[in-house]
Amino acid sequence: MNPMWPDFLDTECVAVPSNVAACRVQVDAARWCEAAEAMREAGADLLSLWGSDDSDRDQCLRVHAAYLLRDRLVVVEHAMPADQPIYPSLATRFPAAGRLQRATYDLLGIRADAGDTRPWLRHGGWPEGVFPLRRDVAATQTWPVTSSPYPFVPVSGDGVHEMTAGPVHAGTIEPGRFQLAVVGEKVLRLEVRLGYTHKGIAKRFEALAQRDAHRLAAHICGDSTVAFSWAYCAALESITATTPSPRACVLRALALERERIANHLGDLGGLANDAGFAFGQTQFSSLKEQLLRHNAELFGQRYLFDYVVPGGVARDLSARVLPGMLEEIAAVERAVGDLRRIYARHEGLQDRFLGAGRLTPAQAAALGAIGLAGRASGVARDLRVDQPWSPYDQSTPALATSTEGDVAARVQVRFEETLESLRLCRQWLQALPAGERVCDVPVAPAGQLGIGLIEGWRGPVMLALETGPAGGIRRCRAHDPSWQNWPLLEVAILGNIVADFPLINKSFNLSYSGHDG
Amino acid sequence: MFDILSRIRRTGRLSEPSPVPDTDETASTTIQRELHAVFGRALCIRHVDAGSCNGCELEIHALSNAYYNLQGAGIRFVASPRHADVLLVTGPVSVNMEDALRQTYEAMPDPKWVLAVGDCAACGGLFGANYATRGPISAIVPVDAVVAGCPPTPLAIMRGLLQITSKRPA
Numbered sequence: 160m161n162p163m164w165p166d167f168l169d170t171e172c173v174a175v176p177s178n179v180a181a182c183r184v185q186v187d188a189a190r191w192c193e194a195a196e197a198m199r200e201a202g203a204d205l206l207s208l209w210g211s212d213d214s215d216r217d218q219c220l221r222v223h224a225a226y227l228l229r230d231r232l233v234v235v236e237h238a239m240p241a242d243q244p245i246y247p248s249l250a251t252r253f254p255a256a257g258r259l260q261r262a263t264y265d266l267l268g269i270r271a272d273a274g275d276t277r278p279w280l281r282h283g284g285w286p287e288g289v290f291p292l293r294r295d296v297a298a299t300q301t302w303p304v305t306s307s308p309y310p311f312v313p314v315s316g317d318g319v320h321e322m323t324a325g326p327v328h329a330g331t332i333e334p335g336r337f338q339l340a341v342v343g344e345k346v347l348r349l350e351v352r353l354g355y356t357h358k359g360i361a362k363r364f365e366a367l368a369q370r371d372a373h374r375l376a377a378h379i380c381g382d383s384t385v386a387f388s389w390a391y392c393a394a395l396e397s398i399t400a401t402t403p404s405p406r407a408c409v410l411r412a413l414a415l416e417r418e419r420i421a422n423h424l425g426d427l428g429g430l431a432n433d434a435g436f437a438f439g440q441t442q443f444s445s446l447k448e449q450l451l452r453h454n455a456e457l458f459g460q461r462y463l464f465d466y467v468v469p470g471g472v473a474r475d476l477s478a479r480v481l482p483g484m485l486e487e488i489a490a491v492e493r494a495v496g497d498l499r500r501i502y503a504r505h506e507g508l509q510d511r512f513l514g515a516g517r518l519t520p521a522q523a524a525a526l527g528a529i530g531l532a533g534r535a536s537g538v539a540r541d542l543r544v545d546q547p548w549s550p551y552d553q554s555t556p557a558l559a560t561s562t563e564g565d566v567a568a569r570v571q572v573r574f575e576e577t578l579e580s581l582r583l584c585r586q587w588l589q590a591l592p593a594g595e596r597v598c599d600v601p602v603a604p605a606g607q608l609g610i611g612l613i614e615g616w617r618g619p620v621m622l623a624l625e626t627g628p629a630g631g632i633r634r635c636r637a638h639d640p641s642w643q644n645w646p647l648l649e650v651a652i653l654g655n656i657v658a659d660f661p662l663i664n665k666s667f668n669l670s671y672s673g674h675d676g
Numbered sequence: 677m678f679d680i681l682s683r684i685r686r687t688g689r690l691s692e693p694s695p696v697p698d699t700d701e702t703a704s705t706t707i708q709r710e711l712h713a714v715f716g717r718a719l720c721i722r723h724v725d726a727g728s729c730n731g732c733e734l735e736i737h738a739l740s741n742a743y744y745n746l747q748g749a750g751i752r753f754v755a756s757p758r759h760a761d762v763l764l765v766t767g768p769v770s771v772n773m774e775d776a777l778r779q780t781y782e783a784m785p786d787p788k789w790v791l792a793v794g795d796c797a798a799c800g801g802l803f804g805a806n807y808a809t810r811g812p813i814s815a816i817v818p819v820d821a822v823v824a825g826c827p828p829t830p831l832a833i834m835r836g837l838l839q840i841t842s843k844r845p846a
Contacts, residue, residue: 280772283771285807291807291808298806301771301806304774332733333728334773355772355776356767358809359806359807362806362807363802363806378729378803380730381732382730382731382734384731438683441687441742445687445690445743448738448742462731498683
């Protein structure tokens, strides 16, 4: 262990129920900084940062930082007196902390002692000084919207002009605002503003029962519904020491990989389309549609919403459908292989992909890139490989990585991951274990913390669940990897031409809803 | 080039009406014909995500794939509300999108219709109304038709478009 590693991170850590190795430690402000420094030295990612209002329990507000090490998750918690909710900022050590800290202030009034203080999730929908996640704010309380212009960082100089896109975009995509400063055709600066789809999900969780809230988790981010609902169920099952059957675990993994495949197919088509190669879009969107139709037949839902339920899954697969599924896998494999060759040989397409939106491994490491975008820039991490949970402990995927960090690299990683997911699905279908579809999950006692950590198609999805009395929920923090990766886009776009912005943005394909909560 | 042409040939024509066993799916061609009869080639849709989880957007995207081929029926998504006949709205209207939704609606020329797509747009869905959401789209702009579902299938969205066309003023 490196010399910077303080003892309390080992001796005072308490295990947290989770599907991966996880622990938590309570610290004061000095140790909060010490822990952050040690984590940075150890190469950990700041996976998430959130606050909680415990004033009803011990007159404290808390800030929680979840660090992801190669072999475990460590949650560092710092309590502050409710009348002085201020803590040392982590933003200089972990750039990803900046927006998380701003969001934590908007929702709970807990302020970092340095850094950007502009609101992030509060756009004027609730008054300044009101913190909706505080316990004294009723779940149904609302306020009229007041206009609140956002102070983008102004850019000026000879030949600079600024372009604004959003929040309503030209295509069918989620809302967000992009402020581009441009010189000629080249992008000098990009500033992204998010929060438009903030739905108060954390507050909503607190009104739901433990046994029902997986449905809300499934709708945090519609394209990652399996990942989020599995993370929720893993948290709840860990708290209650429930173990789903091996069959249920494999069925969940099949669903998770099918979600990954569907999204990758969609993106591979969309990326070709954004580069002017409509053939790719037609081919891949057809493959995706076929997969979704099979999902509806086999799992009961095209996008697998509500398929993962506490204790197992909503529907079993009969032996009758397995040969058809194996044929489907072979057919998709063939088609993806064909299309990959076509993409590789298409000079016009490669000309747009190669070198566009490059995020170097050094930049990726400095910014804390995670998930798919990280892997395309040399961050060789995947929870399915690093900290495998059942059934990934039995069948591990090969890691798909690149060090190029451009659009082409993110395309390459998608191709490789698609083929790897298909291979895993085949392996599982050839030896589907026996077991119950679903088992009973008892009501968890109040005051328990459980963490679900799942590698979704975009990257690690984390859900920290704290139970409340009478089968309720006290606090639920759901974290989408887009928090880490949105700032990457602002770096990758620099020096590229404006016309490549849609292509580069698509190559990251980050979530708005998952981020905004 | 040869491999592209070969792949196109092998893919064949996917757009329904190609015969498919599922009777529900052939309905898409009937809907396409009826839409076509009312609007000719003029139906232009502007989509606004007013706080959706992105599930409905995935199905709206699917409308453009070779199977549903919405563009083949003369219906297209347009970049500006100024060009739109129909505003297709998803999500439980987050307060952060309330102004943008209202402004988009106001920017559309008359006559105009609003289609609320998905359970959230219809009634607030799982999210309901709270400090950050307003619930149904009808709380902010007048709604002409609603497509239920979480998310609704592409076919259901096409049916919803048809419901609007039948309400067209004489």
